[in-house]
Amino acid sequence: MNTAQRVRKAPIYIALVLLTLISVVPFVWMLATSFKHSSDIYTKVPNLLPLDKQTGEWAATFENYAYVLDIGGLGQAFLNSIYVCVILVPAKLLIDALAAYAFARIPFPGRDKLFVLLLTGMMVPTITLLIPRIHVTQSLGMFDSSWGLIVPNIASVLDIFLLRQFFLSLPVDLEEAARIDGASRMQIFWRIVLPLSKPVLAVVTITSFIFHWNDLVWPLVVLNDPELYTLPLALQQLASTESGRAYYIMAGAALAVIPVIIVLLVFQRRIMQGIAFTGLKT
Amino acid sequence: MIRRVTGTVAVAALLAGLTACGGSEEAAGSTTLTYWMFQDRTPQAGEVVEKIRTDFEKANPGVTVKIVKIPKDDYNTKLGSAVAANTVPDVGVLDQPLVARYAMDGTIKELPAGTVNEADYFEGALNTNRYNGKLYGLPVDHTAVALFYNKKLVPTPPKTWDELKQMSDAIHKADPKVAGIVVPKGDGYGAWMWPGVVHGAGGEMVDEANKKILFDQQPAVDALQLWVDLLPSSPRDITDSEMAFANGLAGMMISGPWDVATIKDQFPELDFNVAPLPYKTTPAGNIGGENAVVFSKGQNADLAWKWLKHLTSAENNTIYAQALGGFPINKAAAERDAGSFGEQQQGFLEQLKVAHARPAVPEWIQINDEIIAPAIEAALSGKVTSQQALTDAATKTRALLGWNS
């Protein structure tokens, strides 16, 4: 980069830093609060570091984390959330991808009508479905169990829609060539379509992971047994029981966010690839 | 990528198999009683509840009590779902205003005559379980809101409305950055506290027996006007700040015992105490707290009532109520353990002596949120007079309930 370019880019970086600050400050505050002692929470001027209210000295503590993990039940909830997501997200991806591929590529009677029907279903507000879904879950014997969190979420119309759109954009030639070489539909799906679709698979995986990791309403109505609580539910419980104790709530919130950030970091490269891929295709 | 996907699926299938094999049923011959309650407030409280539970199991061989603790804010949503899914507990806590509704449609059982000696319980708390004159549950604890005051700003707590207004004015005049009192809002919470003030002017909200709305009459109008009159010395832009009272930005506030521990934790330097609500003609307040009921679709009703007697016995009730952040409803327990309550808690105990139950009208929550709260807000924001706001609210309530007067 030469000097002229640097000068030209400077305002862009300044603007970005300012915008990023707005995004990050609440996050930093959450972390700072989670490390504060109870008596240092409320200060006349907001403190973005865990400092002692009286002396202004550094006074960080891990006690809040220890408390929420153990007594707050967040440790168990953390494991429950991981368990649910590890089963749910891949299974959902598979079911959605299979359906999306059929809707994109395999001609069968009634296909497009079915697809439109599915899309209409996407527009039904989730809250509408809540109570009847509880009935269904109950009659399947899954009420108040981890399966009650997994099975009623095992497919997503929106994801099928997104995956289908992507599959449609792939060149048919490759698949036809493979067919001539004697590959079956499923072989084509596994060996050609899926590898080419890594970017969209990554995106669907991330969005569905974030959604289910943070989902509150469904676990709230389906789970009664605190041993099965997922993280958002345990966090909600903490926020309600400890209302007014921001240091506990923020420690819990930080614990909930960290895995999501790790997933984002891991998938960062894939998303980038996805974006680059589309760039080439246009 | 393919391998990775199939790998994950294999892991998922494996996990699925594992859980399917787990989860064995209870051993035959034993009885399990499921009890739902609000999440207790501290780990120590959890230990107390655990001790009460094991005592009961020891006294009743072959019985297991399964306690499910649910955050108060989510409790009704969960209970509604459980009712819809036909998976109600055998026995559980129920919000006071819900008792009438659940009794009306037979979701909960009537307390069999002779199960308890009614004289053992505080009458006000027991009455929150009545519907059409019959008892449908037992109180497990009760609580009240009272006046918190900052000792530095308020040397002696006001006893009457006039003293309250003078005190509030004086605080705000002395330092314009400090509000006299955090005036409650016109929301569901404010509307919940307001009847206590109405009773303080000798008024009533409704007359259930004769289907009369009374909250448009003079005592109620005076009660609302009191809040309106307090606003000039208690500006919203000061009191809407989070924890305004604890931060020393307001001299007084109306709140419940749950705030005592929170304030002590976070503001150890704040010197405060609690006194009964100021009144106009009669000392009064309102009762909150938890009732427990036995569900018609649950099992082991006899055992369930026995469990509730255990929770509300002279022996256990104080520690159980304290675990929930409330006060005992068993008179003997309350008398014996009065000394075990801290300085601030004494204020609430005083308040409870003159506390009133909320109307046992099945639609009361909706009336509280959708009609009374907006009326309070309309008067507080100065859009209409207190009288006008309450006259409108009463008309709407009559129309909703189909009451004529």
Added chain:
Amino acid sequence: MASPVVADRPAVTPRPGRRRRPGFGRSDRLVGYLLITPALIYFVVFLLYPAMAALYYSFTDWNLRSPASWVGLQNYSDLLFEDVKFPHFWKSVQVTVQYTLIAVPLTLITALGQALLVNAIRRGSNLFRLLLFLPVVTAEAAVGAIWRWLYDPQYGLINAILGLFGIPKQNWLNTPELVIPALAFIAAWQCGISMIIYLAGLKGIPDSIREAATIDGAGPVQRFWKVVVPMLRPTTFYLVVTGVIAALQVFGLVYVIFSAGGGRSVTGGPEQSGLMYVLHLYLFAFRYDAMGAACAMSFLLFLLIMIVTALQFKFLKQEAA
């Protein structure tokens, strides 16, 4: 949730059999049905059936406990015309529409601005993108607590910053006129997903077109309006449609923001100024035990979403023509 990859592609369904493909026989149909079966079962069991059941309940009086009793269209007519039973129904519609009209454009402008900036740099772009995405993944409980503090009339950061420019302190979450803008601002703060999708759209604009425009003497501003904006139209359209659908259903944010004080003040902020449609629905479903009416509300919302979406598609077609 949406994908950056497909966003810039118009939804076109190629007709099956338009072009002969080599070699897949009759059994191909069977494979097709087989592949959609799991998704279809899910659709029938967890979407279609519940939707039909909810539709049935919307014609009943039901409190979850007693059997539902048929009342025909009464819930619908009460909602629309009966001020006594549902005094705040129309208020909740107004609040939600108002919120949608402010939040969606604000979110998209913020997202586009962030995407343009991130797209303009190389070094550190990954880091900035990640940091700008943080608000999306922050738990709702934390979002609520954080923003109540930021909007605090006395200690809040926002009033402190505005104070630097001589703007007097505002009581954001407690002034009826300010509640909706304040909530919309939080939505814009959480625009990370839209930003990523815009970023994908920007990457999809071929350099050759930009270069051609530059050679033709277009400055950065002209390039933005003449090249970037038109090329991003499909992306913007997609984001507007999904954004409007999401905004009409917003719930968690208001629930968290106004549940201060232990969740007791659930009634939607000062003078119902934050009483979003779904919050109102939730109150009737789970607080006032009127599940039949709540189901009717949700079908009115469904209808509204259908109409809005259809209008948007029509508008797009006219634009394209």
